[in-house]
Amino acid sequence: MKKLLIGNEAIARGAYEAGATVATAYPGTPSTEIVNSFAQFEDVYAEWSPNEKVALEVGAGASIAGARTLVAMKHVGVNVAADPLYSFSYTGVNGGLVIVSADDPGLHSSQNEQDNRGYGRFAKMPVIEPSDSQEALDYTKLAFDISEQFDTMVMLRITMRLAHSQTMVETGERQEVPLKPYKKNPQKYVMLPGFAKGRHVEVEKSMLELQEYAESTALNRMEMDDTSLGIITSGVPYQYVKEAFPHASILKLGLVNPLPKELIKTFAAQVDKLVVVEELEPVIEEQVRSWGIEVSGKEQLTLLGEYSAEYLAQKLTGSPAPQSFGIEQEVPARPPLLCAGCPHRGVFHLLRKMRLVVAGDIGCYTLGAISPLEGMDTCICMGASIGTALGMEKARGTEFAAKTVAVIGDSTFVHSGITGLIDVVYNGGTSTIMILDNDTTAMTGHQDHPATGLTIRKQPAPKLDIEALVKAIGVKNVRIVDPLKLDELEAALKEELARREPSVIICKRPCALLPEVPKPTYRIYVDDEICTGCKVCIRLGCTGVSFRDEEKKAQINPGCVACGLCEQVCKFDAIKQAEV
Amino acid sequence: MQDKITNILIVGVGGQGTLLTSRIIAQVAVQMGNDVKVSEIHGMAQRGGSVVSQVRYGAKVFSPIISKGEADIILAFEKIEAARWLDYLRPDGMVIINTERVNPLPVMSGKMKYPDDIHEKVAALIPKTTIVDATDIAVRCGNIRAANVVLVGMLSSAMGIPAEEVEKAITAIVPAKALEVNLKAFREGYQLM
Incomplete structure (x- = not known):
């Protein structure tokens, strides 16, 4: 039966079905649920590694030792893991290795919005992009096969909108994959200059083979319809394109590195106007243009943040922006904040x-x-x-x-x-x-x-x-x-x-939200007789204390967990303890 | 199953239970044979920030997110959040607003006033607005945390979804020890609309 899974759970399920037995990660939004979900399966090994570099190194070891291995991290985590990444791309794998990069266009929970498809080009590894949870599961499974077939780790690049959207998934059975035999092979796995030179030759060879594979794989498909507009897209933006332009012809790419040059040329020749719709960097667009194909993309579409069906319709066909009620301007912003009782x-x-x-x-x-x-x-x-x-x-x-x-x-x-x-x-x-x-x-x-x-x-x-x-x-x-x-x-x-x-x-002091934190043994209240309304407690930015404008006094709110901080900062001893 | 996509926007403050609510509604839509997509916010935005869950269902759903002017219903767990997301509503859409007030940082620190009558302004703009003290109903049912299920009751009743379908979904999703209170809160909400 079909069920709803977030993209991250679907990736874990895909790895499990593909017979992966080892998974490593350092937590980071929007990637955390991947290995957390994988850890719920029986007879597999999963770990929180101290950081992403270690996670990939453990993953590399597991792969070299013959296991199918999943490694997951957020986009900036790949920077931490970049050193082993660039060399492991030379050694290649034994058991298949899939590294998930969870990017965050729109910076929902990150310090930048780098586009990790770039890593695929620089580290010479295939990059696969699913566009919903079913593809996340299916493509993860396929990624293990590609990894072993072409002797290379494979990057599964997702974005927050896939990681944290639930869509319908048909799950399958786990395939038991025995460990590949381990053989000492320093020419392949010891990256000193003499050996690495030889490996570079192999890497370039397998990239050429992958280019050929890209032309015929089911990961890339043309959906021909009205040929006046042709759109090349991948990942979640594919869903926005389908929604905004139900009759456009689409070349949907599941393998975004290396690109299928001939397939793209064939598609371009069949449409009047060619547009690339990709969030963040013009990774596909620039390559297509470099082949002499007339294409547009970032001249109309922003380099910043997430796209949506509505945004694409406005930018590409000039549909009017929907009417605004204007009322949101009266609403105070609500940024996230530290919890009541937070030790920070x-x-x-x-x-x-x-x-x-x-x-x-x-x-x-x-x-x-x-x-x-x-x-x-x-x-x-x-x-x-x-x-x-x-x-x-x-x-x-x-x-x-x-x-x-x-x-x-x-x-x-x-x-x-x-x-x-x-x-x-x-x-x-x-x-x-x-x-x-x-x-x-x-x-x-x-x-x-x-x-x-x-x-x-x-x-x-x-x-x-x-x-x-x-x-x-x-x-x-x-x-x-x-x-x-x-x-x-x-x-x-x-x-x-x-x-x-x-x-x-x-x-x-433990996080106030941890279950082992004891319940407060007393409550806190404001003595109105003494409170001068100086607001020093308010500057703590705590949901447990607020200010009554009419009375010009502080008050303790129901969310208070009696951490005692406001009591300590009050210069007038107006905040007091009482029995619960 | 229906051809037209139904779009439900669930808005509130991190920690209010919007995630669980969207999962119940999505489960109901799955039970009724729809294609369903739900978009959630995890991580940084959960720390007391403004959060939104989006549920879309119908014969075939592409985008996991709702466009402005497209939501059939906004379910608001907190007063000002209804106003913050109102541009996502269809002009003839429906808003259900819980009167709970959670002060955001600029209000807590005294930099801005909380617009206490904002739900009335929303009601003036949107004919199909329902205002409810779901928190109070939840307390009377035995657990303040069941306010979200009161709202689920109102939503499903307004949409003409049979109560049994929703109760089935609640039973599948809510932990057993909280089930009785949640079903009671759901039924209270259901009979309000």
Whole structure:
């Protein structure tokens, strides 16, 4: 029977049906559910890796050892994994390997909107793009066959709109695929120059074979109808094209690297006007134009964000924009915010109050950058905070370092903060680093990591001791503070900032949404007699406390979890505890 | 199964249960033999931000997202969210608004006022507007978190979907321990329209 699956679940199912036995990932929206779903199947191995580079390396090992292997990450995760990616593309595979890149046009939950189809061209690997959950399942299965047939890893490139849309899927049976025999073969798997030269020859050969395959594979298909408009498209934009132009002729590409040159020429010759509809970069369009084919695309269509059927109809045929009621202009924006009781809130309140320069990082706590907390100066990528703080110190001196902190979460620290800390110690930095340890990967929906002591299947695992690790790196000044105790945290910060040595403050308190967090034993209320309406509690940006305009007083809302932060920042002791 | 695509936009605040609601409605549409697509928002947008789930069903659905001016129904879990997404409604479409108020950041911090009469402004623009205190009904049914199912009841009743179909979907999706309260809340909502 058909059922609804989000694209990510369909990919996991496809890998399972294809006989994959190993899957690795680091969580990242919009990719997280892929390996999380795969982990629910029996008799397979799945892991949360510390980062995407390790995930791909483990995947490469599993493939070389003969297993069909799935590796998943968000688009920027592929940057982290780019080093093994570019070399593993030379070695090729033993058991098939499919790497999923979940791109995020529209930046629903990311720091950029890079188009990872580009990796296919540079790393010389086939790239497959499904346009709904059924194709996600079917193409994943096929990708394993292609991987083994052409001795190359295959990238399955998806976007957020496929990852998180449910569409109807017919599932199939799992095919049991025995491990391929393992044979020592250094010429293929040891990438030193002499061997890599030989592998480059093989890579170019298999790319030529893939080009031929592209011409005939069912992944690419022409849907001929009215020939006055011909559209080349792939992925979810195909659905928008079908909706906006039900009678146009379409060349739907499922294999977007390498492109089927002859098929495209044939299609172009049959239509009066040729347009490429692709979100983000003109990857297809530029190649088609380079073959001397008259084509348009990005001159009408934006390089930014997601497309929609409505947008395409307006841009390509000039249909009028729908009428606006105009009422949305009266509506205040609703940006995401830290939850009530979040252990990060007090940290950013304090950092702003102390007027510190804050090199930030990626996680829920990046929300500490926005109003009203506004406690962050930079956030570049996963793990960047520590190196950024050191760079600031090297540029502006130790005085500047005395008012600079790096802020990084536990999962992000394990992902790629450790090497930055090694640099601080090795190169004589005096940085103060705050590790916000909330015992989970919160932003992506509470995934475990090496320092939580649990695996992806919630099985006990040796727990990485962050404090001991930091000490082993050579940081002498390490302390653990409860981030909801503002006075202690402030004193610790002042002391460590004054020190001309590297320091690490581990702010340890579990995410307020974790089930093991105990229910509050008391409630909080505002004493109207004392409240002066100064709004210092309001500047915490917490849903648990709001302001009554008429009375000019604060009030505690039902969502309050009695974390006690507003009680601590109130200068007049107007916020009090009472029995539940 | 029907030829015309039905478009339902479910809007609210991250954490209000829009995801579960869209999954119940989608399940009903599947049971009734439709092609169905649902687009969801995960990740950053869930942290108390404005969220939208989109359900589309009919004989054959292509785009997973609803275009402006195309939604048949907007189901709003919070007052101002109805207004924020109103341009997605067909001029003769229907809006169901829960009167729950969740202050967004600019209101919490005092930079903007909460437009408390916004649901009345929506009602003035859209003839088929229904305003309900679903949160209150859910509390009376035994769990404040069942407000979303009250709204599902109103929606399915307004659309003429048999109650049994929806109850079947709720039973399939809602965890067993919360089922009784949810079915009660659904029936309360169903008889309102």
